[in-house]
Amino acid sequence: MAEEKEDKKEETTEKKKSPMMLIILLLLVILVLGGAAAGYFLFMAPKTKEAEAKNATKAAPQAHQVQQGTYIPQRGTLAGPIGPIKDLDTFIVNLTDAQGTRYLKVKIGMELSSDQLSAEIDKKLPQVRDEIITLLSSKSFADVSTVAGKRELKREIISAVNRHLATGQVVRIYFTEFVIQ
Known part of the structure; x- marks a missing residue:
């Protein structure tokens, strides 16, 4: 029991x-x-739709205008022959984001106006890379996460690099690798 x-x-x-x-x-x-x-x-x-709308409403230059030595081709001209391409090494920078640490890894190909320009870029490579690194690191995630933001970034890179060139100009920028983490 x-x-x-x-x-x-x-x-x-x-x-x-x-x-x-x-x-x-x-x-x-x-x-x-x-x-x-x-x-x-x-x-x-991702950021709210308001932040994306704010970035989209920024005034974008017309596709046929030339600004600060920047050539932006007219519609339909991309189908033609392209100039020589100069590939740059990979860029890895911190983005200026208040929400935390984000990194941008980008590999850039530059279409040049002439073959001789490649030699000038090789001589001025530290200045060219410095301009691009400074520009990339000043961007936030919201600035580069949209298609419009990437196009604007291309325009800014072209303008920044062309300021250092005397024998020709960068015609187009191609992102061959673009990773945000």
Whole structure:
């Protein structure tokens, strides 16, 4: 009889512990999932539509204008022959983002107006790379995450590089690798 009472006590305490452990485990799972969701929305979620609309409404120059030594081809001219291409080494820079640390890894190919320009770029490579690194590191995720932002970045790179060139100009920029992390 005494043994039966002890067995019953053990069973009742086990039954009481089981629902309590289940509740604690369930609360722990909910807490972890909530923390993961909050972390995603704070650090990884894309900017709001308002920020994208703000970037899209920036005044963009017409496709046939020449600004600050920047040549932007007219519609339909991309189908023609292209000039010599000068590939630059990979650029890895920090983006200026208030939401956290983001990196931009980009590889650039520059279409040149003449073959002789490649030699001039080789001589001025430190200045050219410095201009591009300075420009890239001044951008935020919102600036370079949209197609319009990438096109604007190409225009700015062309303008920055052409300021250093005397024997020709960079006609177009091609992003052969573009990774934001």
